[in-house]
Amino acid sequence: MSLTKYTAALEEALLTVTYGSTPPELYEPIHYIMSLGGKRMRPLLTVLSAELFTDDWQKAVFPALGVEVFHNFTLMHDDIMDRAPLRRGHHTVHEKWNDNVAILSGDVMLVSAYELLSEVEDGKLKRVLKRFNRAAAEVCEGQQFDMNFEKRQDVTKEEYLEMIRLKTAVLLGFALELGGILGGADEHTCALLKKTGDAIGLGFQLKDDLLDVYGDPDKFGKLVGGDILANKKTFLLLDALEKADGTIRQELQYWITAKEFNAIEKVQAVTALYDLLGVRSTSEQVMNAYFDEGLGYLSQLPVAEEKKQLLRFYFSDLIARER
Amino acid sequence: MSLTKYTAALEEALLTVTYGSTPPELYEPIHYIMSLGGKRMRPLLTVLSAELFTDDWQKAVFPALGVEVFHNFTLMHDDIMDRAPLRRGHHTVHEKWNDNVAILSGDVMLVSAYELLSEVEDGKLKRVLKRFNRAAAEVCEGQQFDMNFEKRQDVTKEEYLEMIRLKTAVLLGFALELGGILGGADEHTCALLKKTGDAIGLGFQLKDDLLDVYGDPDKFGKLVGGDILANKKTFLLLDALEKADGTIRQELQYWITAKEFNAIEKVQAVTALYDLLGVRSTSEQVMNAYFDEGLGYLSQLPVAEEKKQLLRFYFSDLIARER
Numbered sequence: 087m088s089l090t091k092y093t094a095a096l097e098e099a100l101l102t103v104t105y106g107s108t109p110p111e112l113y114e115p116i117h118y119i120m121s122l123g124g125k126r127m128r129p130l131l132t133v134l135s136a137e138l139f140t141d142d143w144q145k146a147v148f149p150a151l152g153v154e155v156f157h158n159f160t161l162m163h164d165d166i167m168d169r170a171p172l173r174r175g176h177h178t179v180h181e182k183w184n185d186n187v188a189i190l191s192g193d194v195m196l197v198s199a200y201e202l203l204s205e206v207e208d209g210k211l212k213r214v215l216k217r218f219n220r221a222a223a224e225v226c227e228g229q230q231f232d233m234n235f236e237k238r239q240d241v242t243k244e245e246y247l248e249m250i251r252l253k254t255a256v257l258l259g260f261a262l263e264l265g266g267i268l269g270g271a272d273e274h275t276c277a278l279l280k281k282t283g284d285a286i287g288l289g290f291q292l293k294d295d296l297l298d299v300y301g302d303p304d305k306f307g308k309l310v311g312g313d314i315l316a317n318k319k320t321f322l323l324l325d326a327l328e329k330a331d332g333t334i335r336q337e338l339q340y341w342i343t344a345k346e347f348n349a350i351e352k353v354q355a356v357t358a359l360y361d362l363l364g365v366r367s368t369s370e371q372v373m374n375a376y377f378d379e380g381l382g383y384l385s386q387l388p389v390a391e392e393k394k395q396l397l398r399f400y401f402s403d404l405i406a407r408e409r
Numbered sequence: 410m411s412l413t414k415y416t417a418a419l420e421e422a423l424l425t426v427t428y429g430s431t432p433p434e435l436y437e438p439i440h441y442i443m444s445l446g447g448k449r450m451r452p453l454l455t456v457l458s459a460e461l462f463t464d465d466w467q468k469a470v471f472p473a474l475g476v477e478v479f480h481n482f483t484l485m486h487d488d489i490m491d492r493a494p495l496r497r498g499h500h501t502v503h504e505k506w507n508d509n510v511a512i513l514s515g516d517v518m519l520v521s522a523y524e525l526l527s528e529v530e531d532g533k534l535k536r537v538l539k540r541f542n543r544a545a546a547e548v549c550e551g552q553q554f555d556m557n558f559e560k561r562q563d564v565t566k567e568e569y570l571e572m573i574r575l576k577t578a579v580l581l582g583f584a585l586e587l588g589g590i591l592g593g594a595d596e597h598t599c600a601l602l603k604k605t606g607d608a609i610g611l612g613f614q615l616k617d618d619l620l621d622v623y624g625d626p627d628k629f630g631k632l633v634g635g636d637i638l639a640n641k642k643t644f645l646l647l648d649a650l651e652k653a654d655g656t657i658r659q660e661l662q663y664w665i666t667a668k669e670f671n672a673i674e675k676v677q678a679v680t681a682l683y684d685l686l687g688v689r690s691t692s693e694q695v696m697n698a699y700f701d702e703g704l705g706y707l708s709q710l711p712v713a714e715e716k717k718q719l720l721r722f723y724f725s726d727l728i729a730r731e732r
Contacts, residue, residue, distance in 0.1 A: 106546055106550070108550065109550060109553045109554055109557060111553055112549060112550055112553040163512055163513070163516060166509075166512060167508075167509040167512060167513065185490075185508075186489075186490040186556060187553075189486055189489060189490060189512060190486070190490065190549055190552060190553055190556075192516075193486060193515075193516075193519065193549050194545075194546050194549040194550075196516065196519055196520075197519075197542050197545045197546050197549070200523060200538065200542060201538075201542045204535060204538050204539070204542075208531065208532065208534070208535055209531065211531070211534050211535055211538075212527060212531055212534055215523065215524075215527050215534075215538075216527070219520050219523060219524045219527075222517075222520045223429055223517050223520050223521075226435060226513055226516050226517040226520070227429070227431065227432060227435055227517075229513060230432045230434055230435040230510075230513055231432055233509060233513075234432060234434065
């Protein structure tokens with residue numbers, strides 16, 4: 087089963103998108119960040135979803151790219167806020183240019199996202215925008231919660247799950263829902279698609295957190311242990327803090343509060359504590375429950391099972407991924 | 410002739426707009442900046458423009474507020490980029506909170522602007538968005554040019570006029586055009602409205618620059634001479650640099666390059682040079698030409714003259730304003 091046809095169509099269409107040209111400081115960063123690649127997961131979800139309901143999935147290509155442009159806009163702005171030096175192995179926009187360029191290029195990217203999203207039939211535009219506006223605001227809410235959590239010591243696992251639902255999952259939900267709307271699916275079916283994406287999105291982010299600790303350094307694109315080094319309050323750390331007591335808790339607190347440490351030593355020590363506390367399996371259980379929930383919604387979609395094979399295949403790819 | 414009915418309706422509707430509530434760091438800054446007031450010029454232009462073509466100008470109120478929310482979003486982000494401490498006499502959002510809050514609140518404000526702008530009849534939505542997207546991107550382009558000009562020593566008056574056209578005028582043009590679209594005006598009439606706003610907007614910004622130097626300190630809301638102190642490359646300074654030679658040029662260059670100076674002395678000295686060079690009258694001529702151009706387009710609108718009185722009255726208010 088092949089996804090190549092769809093990814094190729096998306097990449098090809100992406101090359102034809104014009105964002106503007108003058109002044110170059112405003113538009114070059116857009117071309118730059120869009121050229122860094124990535125999984126193109128969101129637009130792929132949109133076209134695969136549209137294809138469930140119509141043979142003319144091509145009409146979903148540009149709106150789908152709107153979701154991808156929006157996603158990259160959030161990355162550009164999040165990277166400023168997080169002072170991230172690298173994105174997909176390359177300098178972030180605020181590093182390569184400066185903060186102001188990253189702010190303003192991001193702003194105009196959001197306008198471009200709306201432009202692309204508006205390339206839908208007139209009768210569907212209001213519904214698409216309404217749903218997108220909700221998702222877009224929620225993504226911002228998620229990022230704000232994420233930043234707030236950095237300064238808090240009492241974040242719960244439930245709060246973390248709500249944060250990643252907002253920051254990551256709802257946009258995957260919207261991507262699938264958008265395909266449904268464009269493909270002509272009814273309200274109920276579109277709502278199911280949204281729930282599918284939200285659930286898969288939660289599983290996807292938990293997978294990301296797991297890979298950050300347990301990924302194969304040779305396959306994982308980023309430095310394994312980055313979250314541990316940054317004391318990022320992931321599901322894993324929050325679960326560990328919930329479970330740990332006695333000397334294990336002391337040791338965990340030692341590593342979290344240590345100002346000076348050997349990076350490799352810290353990653354190994356915290357990972358060992360995670361293993362001791364059974365944090366990995368708890369996290370995998372929660373992750374798998376979300377993936378199962380998403381697959382369950384997919385099963386409920388009033389579409390012939392053979393039609394769903396491609397999405398099912400893509401989801402299993404996401405579930406099994408090693409990077 | 411009274412505009413009170415319209416401004417009251419706009420302010421009343423503004424109080425009913427819900428942007429969201431959680432997390433508070435994301436939404437409080439939006440309420441804050443929107444509560445700082447301002448002329449509400451853009452939404453007023455939209456409803457007055459709609460009223461040229463329909464008695465039901467109320468239907469333009471929420472889309473008009475979308476333009477106002479967009480305008481305030483640009484202020485929030487511009488203030489970060491310009492490191493401005495104050496806005497309308499109050500702390501800017503990045504000063505009261507921090508840069509990250511101002512970036513992210515601004516982002517979600519842009520989403521809110523689209524939400525409000527989308528409150529139009531289905532059949533008009535695509536046209537509204539298409540025109541707005543163009544204006545929004547141009548406003549960003551204008552801000553980027555403005556920042557670029559700070560680092561350049563060879564900016565021309567023509568480049569300056571193009572910059573303020575993008576940064577300020579096109580949104581006034583869109584505000585009028587939006588009213589036309591919502592009021593049911595035809596393409597040609599909407600294009601005339603756009604040209605009216607663009608021209609009035611250019612005059613408006615030149616007036617702003619003049620007030621910054623020649624305004625009555627008791628009436629002008631900001632510090633008179635702020636542009637001179639910042640060596641802001643306004644039409645006045647660029648015209649002065651173009652006209653000055655010999656010792657006058659030397660004196661002007663002295664003040665522009667001086668690292669240490671008495672603020673009052675600098676403002677007085679540069680203003681005196683402006684007077685000597687006839688910079689004020691040149692600027693007023695160009696400004697008046699734009700206002701006349703705008704009023705000329707207004708005359709061409711296929712609408713009964715009595716209908717136009719309110720817009721004419723409002724424009725003359727803008728032209729005569731002392732703050």
